[in-house]
Amino acid sequence: MRGKLLQQDLVAGLAVVAAAAFAWWLARKLPGGAGGGMGPGTLPKGLAVLLGLLGALLAASSFLEREGLRLRRWSLRGPLFILGALVVFGLAVRPLGLSVAGPLAIVVAAFASDEVRWGETLVFGVLMTAFCIGLFKFGLGLPIPLAPWLLGY
Numbered sequence: 001m002r003g004k005l006l007q008q009d010l011v012a013g014l015a016v017v018a019a020a021a022f023a024w025w026l027a028r029k030l031p032g033g034a035g036g037g038m039g040p041g042t043l044p045k046g047l048a049v050l051l052g053l054l055g056a057l058l059a060a061s062s063f064l065e066r067e068g069l070r071l072r073r074w075s076l077r078g079p080l081f082i083l084g085a086l087v088v089f090g091l092a093v094r095p096l097g098l099s100v101a102g103p104l105a106i107v108v109a110a111f112a113s114d115e116v117r118w119g120e121t122l123v124f125g126v127l128m129t130a131f132c133i134g135l136f137k138f139g140l141g142l143p144i145p146l147a148p149w150l151l152g153y
Contacts, residue, residue: 013059020052078112085109097147098137102129 023044030041089105096104103125110116136142 007062009062010059013055013057013062016055016058017052018055020048020055023048023051081112082109085112094145094148096149097145097151098133099129099147102132 027041027044027048030044031039032041032045033039085105085108088108089101092101092104103122106125106128107121110118110121133146136144137146
């Protein structure tokens with residue numbers, strides 16, 4: 001019996017390979033390191049290669065003999081709300097601070113799905129923001145405003 005080509009896996013695998021090639025192209029001028037040391041280009045190039053291999057594996061698995069999903073229509077709702085969440089975060093982090101911009105971005109991103117549970121989303125937003133504040137503000141000492149409307153810069 002001849003296997004069906006899983007178009008969804010093939011398209012996704014080729015998209016991941018294309019993203020990896022783009023990442024490699026962006027990191028092409030960064031030195032990779034010499035001797036025993038790592039340079040600034042080692043991590044991005046290594047991750048691009050790993051991502052490309054995983055994409056190729058996904059594309060190759062589309063030719064296996066098994067049942068699966070055909071490529072079907074998809075909504076722009078998900079990508080638009082995820083992109084919107086990034087834009088909202090970028091516009092809100094300076095005037096409102098990380099303490100407001102973090103949960104706000106997570107709530108906007110939650111609109112990407114029609115299966116969202118708002119209670120869990122709000123708890124996740126608060127916990128993730130607390131983690132980010134601990135990591136970036138206190139752990140790494142980055143000058144990110146927490147709540148400039150309350151604490152100042």
